[in-house]
Amino acid sequence: MGATQSKQSEPVIFYNQNVPLQFSQGLVDSLESRQKAPATSEEVENIVRQRVAEELSRTQSQDQSLKQQLFDDIAKQNIDSDQNSVALSSDIQNMIQRIERSSPKAIPADVAERQEALVLCYKNNQSRVLDCWQEVEQFKESVVKAQKQFVSTHQ
Helix, strand or coil: CCCCCCCCCCCCCCCCCCCCCCCCHHHHHHHHHCCCCCCCHHHHHHHHHHHHHHHHHHHHHHHHHHHHHHHHHHHHHHHHCCCCHHHHHHHHHHHHHHHHHHCCCCCCHHHHHHHHHHHHHHHHCCCCHHHHHHHHHHHHHHHHHHHHHHHHHCC
8 A cells, every 4th residue: 555556657658749850960871871672581691791702802902001011111121221132141151050059059979888788788678667767877877978068068
């Protein structure tokens, strides 16, 4: 009692013929430009193909303009930099020399012999690999000796 109204009120509609209605030109244009919905799947497919083709051509033109802009920027950078082919080739030679210096050298003969002996022992004692402890120690010693020799020659 009193929590809700027992009667539901009718919505009030206000009619006044003296008030002029005005719509924006954008709304009128959008309503006029709307086409009727396509009736068949062929029409829908044609519309989709047309829109995809338009989007594809727009994307390709943007891609082409971006490529051209990047090409122009790179060309400008090449012109701005004073490096000629001689300087560039010397830079390449310096890079090659640095790479060759950092590449690993050949394994010393003593280390290679110990490594082969260790691998052979592991192959012969696959079920009892702990029997190869002497070969492991000899290999470790030869590696340490080769490391010390390398360090002493490069100081």
